[in-house]
Amino acid sequence: MSFADRIKALFRKEASDEGLFDDLADLLVEGDLGPSLSIAVAEELRAACREKTIRGDDAIRRELKSILMRYGRQVDLVPIAGKLNIFLVLGVNGVGKTTTCAKLADHFRQEGLAQGVILAAGDTFRAAAADQLRIHGERLGIRVVAQAPGADPGAVLWDAIDAARSDGADLVIADTAGRMHTRNDLMRELGKMDKIISTRAEGSNYRRLLVVDSTTGQNGLRQAETFGSAVTIDGVVLTKQDSTAKGGMAIALAKEYGLPTAFVGTGEGYGDIAPFSLDGFLDGFLGL
Ligand SMILES: Nc1nc2c(ncn2[C@@H]2O[C@H](COP(=O)(O)OP(=O)(O)OP(=O)(O)O)[C@@H](O)[C@H]2O)c(=O)[nH]1
Ligand SMILES: [Mg+2]
Structure with missing residues (x-):
């Protein structure tokens, strides 16, 4: 099962369960986010879901994405024209x-x-x-x-x-x-x-x-x-x-x-x- 499928299955199954966020932290560790980041992200999502009363697995996954967007970084590494x-x-x-x-x-x-x-x-x-x-x-x-x-x-x-x-x-x-x-x-x-x-x-x-x-x-x-x-x-x-x-x-x-x-x-x-x-x-x- 792909990581995405496991994330989907997790939110679908336990959307109302408090244990959901602990399971999410475990899953993120398996997804190679590392233990401390995984726990931090799961806690942020728990807080966001409570404060913003986010419901439904799609909405929760979108919220999780917005949290991870803040941690990730990308760079455009392209040759500069006119230079070596x-x-x-x-x-x-x-x-x-x-x-x-x-x-x-x-x-x-x-x-x-x-x-x-x-x-x-x-x-x-x-x-x-x-x-x-x-x-x-x-x-x-x-x-x-x-x-x-x-x-x-x-x-x-x-x-x-x-x-x-x-x-x-x-x-x-x-x-x-x-x-x-x-x-x-x-x-x-x-x-x-x-x-x-x-x-x-x-x-x-x-x-x-x-x-x-x-x-x-x-x-x-x-x-x-x-x-x-x-x-x-x-x-x-x-x-x-x-x-x-x-x-x-x-x-x-x-x-x-x-x-x-x-x-x-x-x-x-x-x-x-x-x-x-x-x-x-x-x-x-x-x-x-
Ligand atoms: N599936 C897959 N295989 C890759 C990818 N990139 C490299 N490989 C394979 O990984 C193996 C090692 O690739 P190399 O480019 O020789 O690795 P290297 O870092 O130069 O290795 P050393 O010079 O021995 O340190 C080769 O069989 C590549 O075809 C990738 O993105 N996907
Ligand atoms: Mg080589």
């Missing part, structure tokens, strides 16, 4: 970074938001990583800038920025190695790479995207906290939204760390990415 744009794609192992780089390159080109795109193989840690990006580049007809495995990722980024300037490309999308948020040395290395890009790309629109796998639940919050303490995160990409029946992570990330969600990944194909709409997301989440 650098999007650095970060996250722990296996969340979908490399796929997201290719999807974003294709998306921005299709939407006419980038004139020339370069993919930078900033994952120099895994031997096959640059090849994986090259394959995407070949399929999409997009230039990939890479160096030998083991190279300094900062140097790859430096090269890619130079290549963009000489090709007249206006967007560099940079893949990075999946790093454990629990490894201090890897997180320090990330801070170093970030400084190199900031220096080299002065005057450009430099954005850092954190990729979070929607199916990992509350672990995603810890990832956001650690990455956010190493670099400034401009937006989240929530991947694998197609593989989860919950997906409230976007709300929890906004509430806990002020992180806005920029994109949602919904499959393995290039077209399976879309800008995040909080309003549209909540309609799906709550079955409105």
Whole structure:
């Protein structure tokens, strides 16, 4: 049963029952909102229903949506015309970074938001990583800038920025190695790479995207906290939204760390990415 169906069933069954709001808190925890936010939201809804005498399951779900709208955040992350744009794609192992780089390159080109795109193989840690990006580049007809495995990722980024300037490309999308948020040395290395890009790309629109796998639940919050303490995160990409029946992570990330969600990944194909709409997301989440 989808999360929306469970929410619907909950309100339909017990619309007059006081236990409803406790059950709602439990359900929101399962939906990945995190315990403290789930309890707070359920209490707010309880108070709102009493004060405004809201009745009927549709009206209650709409009230719940308006509460969640206040906690969630979205951001429009698009290349700025006339500037060099650098999007650095970060996250722990296996969340979908490399796929997201290719999807974003294709998306921005299709939407006419980038004139020339370069993919930078900033994952120099895994031997096959640059090849994986090259394959995407070949399929999409997009230039990939890479160096030998083991190279300094900062140097790859430096090269890619130079290549963009000489090709007249206006967007560099940079893949990075999946790093454990629990490894201090890897997180320090990330801070170093970030400084190199900031220096080299002065005057450009430099954005850092954190990729979070929607199916990992509350672990995603810890990832956001650690990455956010190493670099400034401009937006989240929530991947694998197609593989989860919950997906409230976007709300929890906004509430806990002020992180806005920029994109949602919904499959393995290039077209399976879309800008995040909080309003549209909540309609799906709550079955409105
Ligand atoms: N269902 C689904 N699968 C996805 C999505 N995004 C990525 N994947 C799959 O997740 C797997 C890992 O994707 P990668 O892009 O290689 O992940 P990564 O973060 O680059 O992995 P590392 O480089 O090993 O850290 C692949 O099989 C992708 O096809 C998504 O939105 N939905
Ligand atoms: Mg990768």
